[in-house]
Amino acid sequence: MKTLLLNRSEVASLLDMDRVIAAVEDAYRAFARGEVLQPPIMSIELPERNGEIDFKGGYCRSNDVISMKGASGFWDNLKDRGIPNSLSTVLLFDGTTGALTCVMDGSLITGYRTGAAGGISAKHLARPESSCIAIIGAGMQGRMQIRALSRVLPIKDVFVWDSYAQALPPYKEEMERELGVSVHACATPEEAVRGADAVVTATPGTKPFVEKSWIRPGTHIVAVGADMEGKQELDAALFAGAKIVVDSIAQCTSRGETRNAIEQGVIAPKDIHAEIGEILLGKKPGRENAQEITIFDTTGMAVQDNLTAAAVYESAKTKGLGLWHEFMR
Amino acid sequence: MKTLLLNRSEVASLLDMDRVIAAVEDAYRAFARGEVLQPPIMSIELPERNGEIDFKGGYCRSNDVISMKGASGFWDNLKDRGIPNSLSTVLLFDGTTGALTCVMDGSLITGYRTGAAGGISAKHLARPESSCIAIIGAGMQGRMQIRALSRVLPIKDVFVWDSYAQALPPYKEEMERELGVSVHACATPEEAVRGADAVVTATPGTKPFVEKSWIRPGTHIVAVGADMEGKQELDAALFAGAKIVVDSIAQCTSRGETRNAIEQGVIAPKDIHAEIGEILLGKKPGRENAQEITIFDTTGMAVQDNLTAAAVYESAKTKGLGLWHEFMR
Numbered sequence: 281m282k283t284l285l286l287n288r289s290e291v292a293s294l295l296d297m298d299r300v301i302a303a304v305e306d307a308y309r310a311f312a313r314g315e316v317l318q319p320p321i322m323s324i325e326l327p328e329r330n331g332e333i334d335f336k337g338g339y340c341r342s343n344d345v346i347s348m349k350g351a352s353g354f355w356d357n358l359k360d361r362g363i364p365n366s367l368s369t370v371l372l373f374d375g376t377t378g379a380l381t382c383v384m385d386g387s388l389i390t391g392y393r394t395g396a397a398g399g400i401s402a403k404h405l406a407r408p409e410s411s412c413i414a415i416i417g418a419g420m421q422g423r424m425q426i427r428a429l430s431r432v433l434p435i436k437d438v439f440v441w442d443s444y445a446q447a448l449p450p451y452k453e454e455m456e457r458e459l460g461v462s463v464h465a466c467a468t469p470e471e472a473v474r475g476a477d478a479v480v481t482a483t484p485g486t487k488p489f490v491e492k493s494w495i496r497p498g499t500h501i502v503a504v505g506a507d508m509e510g511k512q513e514l515d516a517a518l519f520a521g522a523k524i525v526v527d528s529i530a531q532c533t534s535r536g537e538t539r540n541a542i543e544q545g546v547i548a549p550k551d552i553h554a555e556i557g558e559i560l561l562g563k564k565p566g567r568e569n570a571q572e573i574t575i576f577d578t579t580g581m582a583v584q585d586n587l588t589a590a591a592v593y594e595s596a597k598t599k600g601l602g603l604w605h606e607f608m609r
Numbered sequence: 610m611k612t613l614l615l616n617r618s619e620v621a622s623l624l625d626m627d628r629v630i631a632a633v634e635d636a637y638r639a640f641a642r643g644e645v646l647q648p649p650i651m652s653i654e655l656p657e658r659n660g661e662i663d664f665k666g667g668y669c670r671s672n673d674v675i676s677m678k679g680a681s682g683f684w685d686n687l688k689d690r691g692i693p694n695s696l697s698t699v700l701l702f703d704g705t706t707g708a709l710t711c712v713m714d715g716s717l718i719t720g721y722r723t724g725a726a727g728g729i730s731a732k733h734l735a736r737p738e739s740s741c742i743a744i745i746g747a748g749m750q751g752r753m754q755i756r757a758l759s760r761v762l763p764i765k766d767v768f769v770w771d772s773y774a775q776a777l778p779p780y781k782e783e784m785e786r787e788l789g790v791s792v793h794a795c796a797t798p799e800e801a802v803r804g805a806d807a808v809v810t811a812t813p814g815t816k817p818f819v820e821k822s823w824i825r826p827g828t829h830i831v832a833v834g835a836d837m838e839g840k841q842e843l844d845a846a847l848f849a850g851a852k853i854v855v856d857s858i859a860q861c862t863s864r865g866e867t868r869n870a871i872e873q874g875v876i877a878p879k880d881i882h883a884e885i886g887e888i889l890l891g892k893k894p895g896r897e898n899a900q901e902i903t904i905f906d907t908t909g910m911a912v913q914d915n916l917t918a919a920a921v922y923e924s925a926k927t928k929g930l931g932l933w934h935e936f937m938r
Binding site for chain 2: 285286287288289317322325329331337338339346348352353354357361367369371373376378383605607
């Protein structure tokens with residue numbers, strides 16, 4: 281009953297956005313088919329530390345794996361101690377025996393599976409010819425989203441804004457080199473958003489950055505940042521009349537951007553068009569015309585971590601990566 | 610940012626019941642002082658596997674440690690696969706940075722901290738001269754409870770019953786040798802319980818084993834087994850007129866033996882005398898006379914795991930035990 285330990289660079293070497301997109305699509309389908317047990321997220325918030333840790337656990341019948349991810353954000357780490365603000369660990373357990381099969385660094389798992397979520401939404405909800413993307417937030421997730429979107433859309437131009445302007449030159453340099461797109465650093469969110477075919481918000485913001493009047497018909501919006509009470513990136517008015525798709529109704533109405541729109545009385549829960557898995561299963565339509573504004577609200581589900589990490593674990597075994605450790609000895 | 614890995618035998622070498630009793634007393638006090646964040650337990654139940662896994666997470670301000678324990682019970686493991694039914698892993702995180710400081714095998718942590726809970730309750734709620742103990746369930750916890758009770762009571766005789774009679778001879782041999790007490794194997798629960806000064810129920814039972822008419826005035830009862838909906842070991846009528854003490858009102862009224870008594874209309878939540886930490890802090894009395902029947906209902910709290918595992922981690926660092934692993938490399 282040994283446990284495989286995978287560190288960050290080993291996980292990095294095994295992650296590939298196309299495979300993560302496939303894993304997350306499987307995850308959404310399994311969730312929509314009712315093959316997933318996914319209890320509410322366990323959060324421990326430590327405001328006196330400017331930190332929080334979220335535990336997301338779940339079981340997926342299709343791979344018979346139980347997963348548990350602890351993901352923390354301690355926002356003074358980098359400036360005060362020179363260590364990353366966001367840290368994460370994923371545990372995998374055998375769904376037949378409960379045995380701990382794998383402990384892996386989870387920081388890249390979250391990044392990839394969240395990026396993949398945006399990509400999957402764009403595949404089904406963006407206009408297929410979308411070539412101009414606005415990115416609000418030039419951090420890790422602003423990179424992951426473009427990596428994923430570039431797999432499913434013919435991206436030519438990326439207009440990026442960040443409240444921390446120094447983040448823009450490295451973002452431009454890195455993404456242009458990696459993806460062969462043109463990246464344009466913007467001075468305001470409005471400059472980034474106006475004229476975009478798809479808009480991605482990926483900040484830890486608590487006030488709306490994106491106004492309804494800037495968004496033209498046919499735009500697809502990916503709302504990534506807001507994943508807990510108090511976070512908001514979109515003008516709630518954007519939800520009125522939009523086609524709203526979520527990863528999980530339960531999560532998005534309790535801690536996503538959708539929650540804000542409901543709280544502010546702009547929509548009711550019944551106005552949510554679908555969970556994304558229902559679209560992947562063909563139970564509900566994705567985009568139906570070139571005019572509608574679509575919003576994908578993602579809070580991130582345990583089952584995404586589960587299938588992504590389980591795929592990494594299987595690849596590691598195949599390639600002989602990682603260190604086996606016997607905790608039961 | 611290395612992480613210390615501790616396997617079962619390393620954890621075993623660092624656990625000592627007196628020190629665990631001290632750690633769990635600290636845990637109960639911290640909980641009663643409001644220094645603990647302890648979100649609801651996350652449970653994943655897999656009836657088709659005859660298994661379950663519970664995740665208990667918590668933060669304690671006094672040691673600035675975040676803990677997460679995954680504890681599984683897959684009840685066909687031993688008979689079908691020759692591996693333990695109960696498996697457990699504890700993670701510790703630095704409460705200032707969120708960094709993963711330790712991954713340890715948790716099977717003994719649960720055993721010791723649950724035993725310690727019974728011992729602490731007996732110290733404050735059993736008659737001090739209690740020498741005759743009934744144990745219902747001759748498993749691991751039936752052993753841990755006697756180990757802990759023997760630290761706080763002058764035990765001479767242990768009357769033990771188990772639905773699996775073959776469990777009794779090894780229990781007798783082991784406990785007599787280890788603790789110098791006389792162990793008497795009983796054919797029925799009634800034979801074990803009648804005349805006992807303290808009664809411990811430590812089975813995974815779902816129907817009451819212990820009837821009210823068998824219990825004499827002055828008895829202390831430790832209800833260990835029932836820790837989730839559907840589990841029961843005591844006749845609910847026992848709660849009427851008893852002094853009821855719990856580890857956590859929130860947990861015991863939702864998943865403990867106390868829940869059963871409330872559901873069956875025997876008591877109301879207001880009839881709970883105290884959380885044990887309130888007694889340790891001197892805010893509420895323990896036993897007040899030789900006649901009262903006391904019941905301690907324990908469902909097990911994350912903060913017990915937290916302080917017990919954190920003490921093990923500190924001892925391991927002092928003694929240079931375990932393997933340091935760099936997950937962030």
